[in-house]
Amino acid sequence: MSRHIKEIIIKYIFFLFSLVSIVVLGLIVFSLFREGLPIFGKVSVRDFIFGMEWYPTYDPPSFGIFPLIIGSLIVTFMATIIAVPLGVLAAIYISEIAPASIKEILKSVIELLAGLPSVVLGFFGMVIIAPWLQETFDLPTGLNIINASVILAMMAIPTISSISEDALYSVPREFKEASYALGATKFETIIQVIIPSAMSGISTAVMLGMARVIGETMVVLMVAGGAAAIPESIFDSVRPMPASIAAEMGEAPFRSAHYQSLFAIGIVLFFLTLTFNLIADYVSHKFRQVGSGTL
Amino acid sequence: MDSGIMKLHKVNFYYGQCRALTNISMKFVKNKVTALIGPSGCGKSTLLRLLNRMNDLISGTRVEGEILFEDKNIYAPDIDPVEIRRKIGMVFQKPNPFPKTIYNNISYGPKLTGLGTGNMDALVEQSLKQAVLWDEVKDILNKSAMNLSGGQQQRLCIARALAMKPDILLMDEPTSALDPISTAKIEELIEELKKNYTIIIVTHNMQQAARISDETAFFYIGNLVEYNKTDKIFTNPDIKQTEDYITGRFG
Amino acid sequence: MEDVMKSFKNNSMKWRYLKQALFFGTVRLSALIIVLALGGILFYIIVNGIGAISWDFITKPPTDSMTKGGIMPAILGTIYLTIGAIAVGLPLGIASAIYLTEYAKEGRIIRFIKVGINCLAGVPSVVFGLFGLGFFVIFMKFGSSILSGSLTLGFLILPTIIGASEEALKSVPQTFREASLALGVSKWQTTYRIVLPNAMPGILTGSILGIGRAAGETAPIMFTAAAYFTAKLPGSIFDEVMALPYHIYVLATAGTNIEATRPIQFGTVLVLVAVVLGIDLFAIIIRSYMRRNKRW
Numbered sequence: 001m002s003r004h005i006k007e008i009i010i011k012y013i014f015f016l017f018s019l020v021s022i023v024v025l026g027l028i029v030f031s032l033f034r035e036g037l038p039i040f041g042k043v044s045v046r047d048f049i050f051g052m053e054w055y056p057t058y059d060p061p062s063f064g065i066f067p068l069i070i071g072s073l074i075v076t077f078m079a080t081i082i083a084v085p086l087g088v089l090a091a092i093y094i095s096e097i098a099p100a101s102i103k104e105i106l107k108s109v110i111e112l113l114a115g116l117p118s119v120v121l122g123f124f125g126m127v128i129i130a131p132w133l134q135e136t137f138d139l140p141t142g143l144n145i146i147n148a149s150v151i152l153a154m155m156a157i158p159t160i161s162s163i164s165e166d167a168l169y170s171v172p173r174e175f176k177e178a179s180y181a182l183g184a185t186k187f188e189t190i191i192q193v194i195i196p197s198a199m200s201g202i203s204t205a206v207m208l209g210m211a212r213v214i215g216e217t218m219v220v221l222m223v224a225g226g227a228a229a230i231p232e233s234i235f236d237s238v239r240p241m242p243a244s245i246a247a248e249m250g251e252a253p254f255r256s257a258h259y260q261s262l263f264a265i266g267i268v269l270f271f272l273t274l275t276f277n278l279i280a281d282y283v284s285h286k287f288r289q290v291g292s293g294t295l
Numbered sequence: 296m297d298s299g300i301m302k303l304h305k306v307n308f309y310y311g312q313c314r315a316l317t318n319i320s321m322k323f324v325k326n327k328v329t330a331l332i333g334p335s336g337c338g339k340s341t342l343l344r345l346l347n348r349m350n351d352l353i354s355g356t357r358v359e360g361e362i363l364f365e366d367k368n369i370y371a372p373d374i375d376p377v378e379i380r381r382k383i384g385m386v387f388q389k390p391n392p393f394p395k396t397i398y399n400n401i402s403y404g405p406k407l408t409g410l411g412t413g414n415m416d417a418l419v420e421q422s423l424k425q426a427v428l429w430d431e432v433k434d435i436l437n438k439s440a441m442n443l444s445g446g447q448q449q450r451l452c453i454a455r456a457l458a459m460k461p462d463i464l465l466m467d468e469p470t471s472a473l474d475p476i477s478t479a480k481i482e483e484l485i486e487e488l489k490k491n492y493t494i495i496i497v498t499h500n501m502q503q504a505a506r507i508s509d510e511t512a513f514f515y516i517g518n519l520v521e522y523n524k525t526d527k528i529f530t531n532p533d534i535k536q537t538e539d540y541i542t543g544r545f546g
Numbered sequence: 547m548e549d550v551m552k553s554f555k556n557n558s559m560k561w562r563y564l565k566q567a568l569f570f571g572t573v574r575l576s577a578l579i580i581v582l583a584l585g586g587i588l589f590y591i592i593v594n595g596i597g598a599i600s601w602d603f604i605t606k607p608p609t610d611s612m613t614k615g616g617i618m619p620a621i622l623g624t625i626y627l628t629i630g631a632i633a634v635g636l637p638l639g640i641a642s643a644i645y646l647t648e649y650a651k652e653g654r655i656i657r658f659i660k661v662g663i664n665c666l667a668g669v670p671s672v673v674f675g676l677f678g679l680g681f682f683v684i685f686m687k688f689g690s691s692i693l694s695g696s697l698t699l700g701f702l703i704l705p706t707i708i709g710a711s712e713e714a715l716k717s718v719p720q721t722f723r724e725a726s727l728a729l730g731v732s733k734w735q736t737t738y739r740i741v742l743p744n745a746m747p748g749i750l751t752g753s754i755l756g757i758g759r760a761a762g763e764t765a766p767i768m769f770t771a772a773a774y775f776t777a778k779l780p781g782s783i784f785d786e787v788m789a790l791p792y793h794i795y796v797l798a799t800a801g802t803n804i805e806a807t808r809p810i811q812f813g814t815v816l817v818l819v820a821v822v823l824g825i826d827l828f829a830i831i832i833r834s835y836m837r838r839n840k841r842w
Contacts, residue, residue, distance in 0.1 A: 003375070003377070003732060004375050004377075006734075007732055007733055007734055010733075010734045011645075011649050011733075014641055014644050014645035014648075014649055015645055015649070015650075017638060017641035017642050017644075017645060018641070018642045018645035018646055018650070018659050019659065020638050020642060020704065021642065021659065021662045021663045021666045021704060021705065021708070022658070022659060022662040024666060024701045024704070025662055025665060025666055025669075027677065027681055028669060028673065028674075028677040028681075030681070031676065031677045031679075031680030031681040031685065032673070032676060032677065032680065034680060034685070035676070035679075035680045035684070085576065086576045086579060086580060089572060089573045089576035089577070090573075090576045090577045090580050092573050093573040093574060093576065093577045094577070097570060097573060097574075098577070104834065106577055106580075106581070108827075108830050109580065109581050109584050110580065111755070111826065111830060112584060112823055112826055112827065112830075113580065113583070113584045115755065115758050115759070115762070115822055115823055115825075115826040116584075116587065116762075116819065116822070116823070117761075117762025117763070117764070117791055117818055117819070117822055118671075118762070118763075118764065118765075119762070119764045119791040119792075119794050119795050119818075120587075120591070120762070120794070120815050120818060120819055121587070122795075123794055123798055123811065123815055124587050124590065124591070126798060127798070127808070127811075127812075128590055154583055157580060161580075185562050185563065185566050186566060187562075187565055187566035187569045187570070188562070188566075190569075191569075208668070211668045212668075214670070215668070215669070215670020215671065215672065215673065216670070216671075217670065217671055217672040217675075217764070217765040218764050218765060218791075218795065221795075222795070222798065222799065242670060242672040242765070245672050245675075245676065246672055246675070246765055246768060249675075249676075249679070249768070249769055250768070250769075262676075263676055263680065266672070266673050266676040269670055269672070269673055270669065270670070270673050273668050273669065273670055273673075274665055274668070274669075276668065277664055277665050277667075277668035278661070278665065280664075281661055281664050281665075347728060349724065349727070349728060352723075352724070352727065354651045354652070377727075377730055377731070377732050377733075378730065379730075380727060380728055380729065380730040381729070381730025382730070384728065384729070385728035387721065387724065387725065387728075389721065391719075391721035391722065391724070391725045392725075393722060393725065393726070393740060394722075394744060403726070403729070403731070403739070404726075404729035404730065404731060407731045407732075407735050407739065408729070408730055408731060452725070455725075455729065456728070456729065459729055459730060
């Protein structure tokens, strides 16, 4: 019987380990709130989120992060527009069209692209793309929305492409065969059968790709230009939320209002990405393809 | 006749809401080979896995009734299923050696359960000899078991189960994945083993049941239809359904 | 009448195949763009960076306000932080995955834990940085140190390691578990002796990809471990370190003479890329080799 008890104890030890992720999430919320919430004693939530002016070091300071939110949303939106077609089409190529050898290579390429450190991509955007943009379009600076969006798209492509590919790959063979047996071409089968069947997986992929982009820091810090204002064109500079945190935390005095406001931006960012992730999770479970019998 | 080593009393078994076995009462005789036959999905494999509590591993299953082994209900709350499985060995449909050496496949169970305190080399040799595999593998004991042929792997799995010195050996269609020559070897082996062990075997192969078993139980859709001496079942069954199955009219 | 049908059919088939050809062309182009993007980036970095690489660059510390000399302290710091992250993330991740695949039964608690893991995977790296600052540096009073940075990075890669471990554990055939349990070997012994050894190569290769990420991350270590410049090498886990990714950021944005130190910047980028992609490529090659030689 003692062995039986030992087994039960082991099981519960592993159960505790499995809770670590949840505990860490809890600690993240705890730390952000502990350092960030005091700012709302000085600024109202409304003025913080919808305030148009981010002058944290002025006297008196102004903590409106609306331009930062807009900056985040606009680069996320632009990057998504670039990354979704490329990522999904590449996934279709890998899963449905490419011969086996190219498939392996392409999957490795995408994995390596995912592995490129963000600071390297940021550096690339800063040193190679920015000067080129500046010269070609005769701009005051090449560090702007379009540059950041292109680089961010490169970071989103691996996420979008690999998750979409999983979804396409798991479409049951029977569906495809049924379509071919009716005389459909490969293209028609892909468009009318395979993609609709994989739609929930592709949507999840897009959501997760966007979540990755909205939280990405080094690229927007180095490439987006850093102007805390509402942009008027895609060649304007912006200052997305992660860039503000990373750029200013070093100079903000410990537990000053500025420091607290940066943690508060962290809270906004955390819950924004959490929402994206929960939606992605919901979509992938709600519409999960279970065998070929359902749908 | 009261040499029944294992007795089932009004056993019902459920996968979730679905009843897979209905009101089974029977007993297995010591040092005999009992064959469980019947069409696919009749519950014979389910019954076999009930006898050493392997069905515990499938979530959402439920057992009613009693299964007595050495006069104790193996589903009583104070019984440790691990203990039961040590005394009731099992051989599976497909050979499933561990990706270890031949020697370590055999010594694995005894070592971990504290049985192998004696001479491990001797135990390995004895088990392999019992499974009539020794002569083929004695020079390659430290080679991976994955290199053996299917039939050799299955005999290795039998040897592995025998090394635990079980009272009962459960065999779930042990030859269905094997070629005819390997099958013949395993059948010979079963003949030999019944001197020392009680064997309960599930088989799809009617001739096999007739050849090797002493007792035969015929199952149909979760019910025990007929259970008797093998000779009787195969020559003059009491129930029409049994006859139809044996003569190949259905199943 | 028959002729009409025939021409209609021919036309339609031609049109259908033309559409298909156009589509396939677009799809191939997309794949090509991705390959060229990676190829282009690597090409630029290698061409511009290779000139800066020398034995001294890798083994000597920076000099003259980081405008000359090598990057040895940053390489060393990155190695320390990565090893620290592995020490935190790997055991926790494997243990989590063992519970999820070997012990847990489907249900609400498991669903909850899995959603939690997915959400943790989606937490932005800069928020991890804030967490590390708020919790390890300030609340636990570890200061800006190797310890704080390693813990932050360890939790950052935890979901990757859990995912890789779960996949590897699931790929161990159920028949192995059954065979062991049927011998009367206990659940834990079965897990420890049969399941884990067979899953270990998969766990490690999968985790290496997470480890590559830990080596390349910047935002999580900016406020928790990384120093602009350290005069001497770290003596304990409570010391700050230089790190390759942060060093690149500093040189490229806040250096003493940004334009003049471009070669050093490219060289540092090349070293970081070589380290990270080297780690990843190693894992990818081992994995494809393992898949081809799988015995079950």
